[in-house]
Amino acid sequence: MSNKLRNGLCVLAAVGALLGARTASAELRVVATTPDFGAVARAVGGDRVSVEVLAKPTEDPHFVDARPSHVVKLNRADVLIEGGAELELGWLPPLVEGARNPRILPGAAGRIVASTGIALIDVPASVDRSQGDLHALGNPHFMLDPLNAKVVATRIAQAFCALDAPGCDAFRANDAAFAAAVDAKMQEWTQLLAPYAGQPLVTYHVSWRYFASRFKLRAETFLEPKPGIPPSPPHLAEVIGKMKTDGSRAILVEPFQERRVAEAVAARTGAQLASVSQFPGGVPGTDADYIALLDADVHAIAAALASAQAAASPSAPGR
Amino acid sequence: MDLLTLWLWPLLALVLLPGLLVYLGLHVVERGVIFVDLALAQVAALGVAVAILLGAHPEHDSLPYAMALLFTFVGAAVFALTRFRHLRVPQEAIIGIVYIVCAAACVLVLSRTASGDEEIKNLLLGNILLVTREQVLQTFGLFTAIGGVHFVFRHQFMLLSFDLERALALRMPTRFWDFLFYVSFGFAVTSFVQIAGVYLVFSYLIVPAVCGALLSARIGARLAIGWAVALAAGVSGLLLSTQWTSMDLPTGPTIVCVFGLLLVLSGALAVVIRHRETELSAVGAVPAGAEAKLE
Numbered sequence: 001m002s003n004k005l006r007n008g009l010c011v012l013a014a015v016g017a018l019l020g021a022r023t024a025s026a027e028l029r030v031v032a033t034t035p036d037f038g039a040v041a042r043a044v045g046g047d048r049v050s051v052e053v054l055a056k057p058t059e060d061p062h063f064v065d066a067r068p069s070h071v072v073k074l075n076r077a078d079v080l081i082e083g084g085a086e087l088e089l090g091w092l093p094p095l096v097e098g099a100r101n102p103r104i105l106p107g108a109a110g111r112i113v114a115s116t117g118i119a120l121i122d123v124p125a126s127v128d129r130s131q132g133d134l135h136a137l138g139n140p141h142f143m144l145d146p147l148n149a150k151v152v153a154t155r156i157a158q159a160f161c162a163l164d165a166p167g168c169d170a171f172r173a174n175d176a177a178f179a180a181a182v183d184a185k186m187q188e189w190t191q192l193l194a195p196y197a198g199q200p201l202v203t204y205h206v207s208w209r210y211f212a213s214r215f216k217l218r219a220e221t222f223l224e225p226k227p228g229i230p231p232s233p234p235h236l237a238e239v240i241g242k243m244k245t246d247g248s249r250a251i252l253v254e255p256f257q258e259r260r261v262a263e264a265v266a267a268r269t270g271a272q273l274a275s276v277s278q279f280p281g282g283v284p285g286t287d288a289d290y291i292a293l294l295d296a297d298v299h300a301i302a303a304a305l306a307s308a309q310a311a312a313s314p315s316a317p318g319r
Numbered sequence: 320m321d322l323l324t325l326w327l328w329p330l331l332a333l334v335l336l337p338g339l340l341v342y343l344g345l346h347v348v349e350r351g352v353i354f355v356d357l358a359l360a361q362v363a364a365l366g367v368a369v370a371i372l373l374g375a376h377p378e379h380d381s382l383p384y385a386m387a388l389l390f391t392f393v394g395a396a397v398f399a400l401t402r403f404r405h406l407r408v409p410q411e412a413i414i415g416i417v418y419i420v421c422a423a424a425c426v427l428v429l430s431r432t433a434s435g436d437e438e439i440k441n442l443l444l445g446n447i448l449l450v451t452r453e454q455v456l457q458t459f460g461l462f463t464a465i466g467g468v469h470f471v472f473r474h475q476f477m478l479l480s481f482d483l484e485r486a487l488a489l490r491m492p493t494r495f496w497d498f499l500f501y502v503s504f505g506f507a508v509t510s511f512v513q514i515a516g517v518y519l520v521f522s523y524l525i526v527p528a529v530c531g532a533l534l535s536a537r538i539g540a541r542l543a544i545g546w547a548v549a550l551a552a553g554v555s556g557l558l559l560s561t562q563w564t565s566m567d568l569p570t571g572p573t574i575v576c577v578f579g580l581l582l583v584l585s586g587a588l589a590v591v592i593r594h595r596e597t598e599l600s601a602v603g604a605v606p607a608g609a610e611a612k613l614e
Contacts, residue, residue, distance in 0.1 A: 063437040066446055067569060068561040075325055090437065094449040100324065230430060 031077040034061045035279040036143045039290040043178045044156045048167040057281030058255040064091045074099035084115035085140035112159045114152045145210035150179045189298045196305040200248040204257040243269045249308030274304035332455045333553030339462040341545040344528035346480040356524045358418040360517040363509040364442040365421045366390030368428040387509045395501030445516025448570045458510045465503045526578040530585040552577045
């Protein structure tokens with residue numbers, strides 16, 4: 001009986017070893033917290049990685065509901081890519097703890113914090129969390145600046161190289177290709193938005209600050225009174241007044257934000273709504289493709305600014 | 320395999336912790352103050368909400384737990400003081416009012432914080448899936464202590480819940496024992512709310528006790544049935560959400576729905592048993608079969 005048991009255990013151990021060996025030589029299993037990092041990881045990793053994303057593109061990246069599959073994915077991951085700067089503070093740490101996977105613990109080679117190496121903006125001098133400040137380390141929505149996406153891609157390529165040396169050349173080539181594709185598009189995007197230089201954008205959250213500064217727009221008016229605090233009637237009244245004086249004519253709305261609030265403000269100011277997303281897949285036709293997403297966002301914002309301008313001065317279209 | 324590696328602590332939480340809740344649920348159901356647990360859980364949640372407003376982190380700081388306890392004690396005192404025998408205002412009305420005012424106050428308080436809606440959802444639904452080793456062990460220790468108190472004073476507590484008339488005839492200090500009951504109850508509810516949320520606490524307290532009451536008149540049997548139901552719902556709910564289906568269901572709500580299903584099954588079983596009993600007693604035979612054994 002005990003011999004049989006021992007034999008059985010040996011077989012099990014052999015199968016386990018085989019499985020372990022197989023996975024070691026197979027593609028890197030990458031988990032990204034949000035779809036933007038997932039898209040860049042796919043672009044860099046190519047067919048040497050398999051990428052899974054925890055947050056849905058239509059989900060608020062600050063608040064993601066924990067699901068059983070999240071723990072399973074993290075448990076099996078070789079690499080975890082997070083935005084950092086406290087973007088995922090509310091939900092990622094308990095998931096990682098539950099996943100019991102040393103490969104992706106903070107500081108491990110498999111843990112990529114995308115915000116390291118990015119010059120974060122809006123770093124508060126002091127933080128009073130009771131006043132509802134989500135971003136104590138600075139604004140974590142840096143991926144909407146395409147040049148930051150290039151930095152993140154290079155960082156991901158380095159981390160992949162450390163974990164899969166034979167694939168390093170491929171990762172570097174893919175990183176270079178991604179950078180070239182971004183550079184090519186940057187010209188087009190800059191030209192599209194150039195006519196609106198200096199114009200204000202109204203956004204729900206502080207998520208478009210990097211985008212605005214890259215494309216010489218201003219994103220200084222927010223429907224939220226403070227990052228993370230839902231819009232209150234007095235604050236919205238203030239926003240409406242401000243929009244009337246500074247001539248803001250475009251309001252950006254993301255899939256998980258209260259569209260009705262933006263619509264109410266637009267109705268009182270004559271502003272145009274632009275449906276945009278921080279994440280590939282958040283607006284139609286942008287699935288898992290960072291460049292397609294930026295393309296859609298830039299076009300949506302340009303269109304909103306153009307039609308608002310036309311409405312403001314119907315006799316003299318285009319300024 | 321995942322069950323014992325990834326889901327070990329949620330599994331242990333669902334195996335070890337409901338024992339006390341099911342027992343307390345028997346009392347609550349017998350007293351007819353069904354919603355007292357929902358109300359106390361909501362009072363505890365309001366305490367957590369206030370702590371969050373004061374800047375505490377719901378998982379890493381001790382302030383939320385302390386605030387939850389403090390609020391719960393106040394709630395316990397209110398419920399102990401409002402239990403009268405003859406009254407124009409039923410106690411359920413007070414309990415309902417406490418519940419709804421605390422729920423609304425939670426929304427008010429959390430609307431001032433950065434993650435209000437999410438926190439409300441967390442308080443209601445909890446996150447049994449991500450329970451930690453420390454949480455399970457600490458709560459189990461506390462539950463054992465509360466269970467000990469209830470065991471030592473079982474006569475008083477039983478009399479108070481199951482035969483109030485006699486307790487009064489014996490001139491027991493009922494307010495004192497009521498307060499002690501609600502305090503121990505509040506400790507248990509507060510601790511479990513932190514782990515599993517308001518919905519799951521309510522389910523664990525009420526559904527097993529009701530299943531037991533449907534199937535048996537004896538307290539011992541009700542307790543046994545309740546424990547079986549709680550264990551079945553917790554473990555199968557966890558397995559449903561993690562292993563058996565690929566639907567990736569959130570665990571807490573899955574367990575609550577399994578509870579609902581088990582209650583329906585218990586009801587059906589009770590009908591069958593009663594039917595068979597009357598049939599058998601008509602022919603004077605002894606009840607037999609698996610269903611009768613539950614009796």
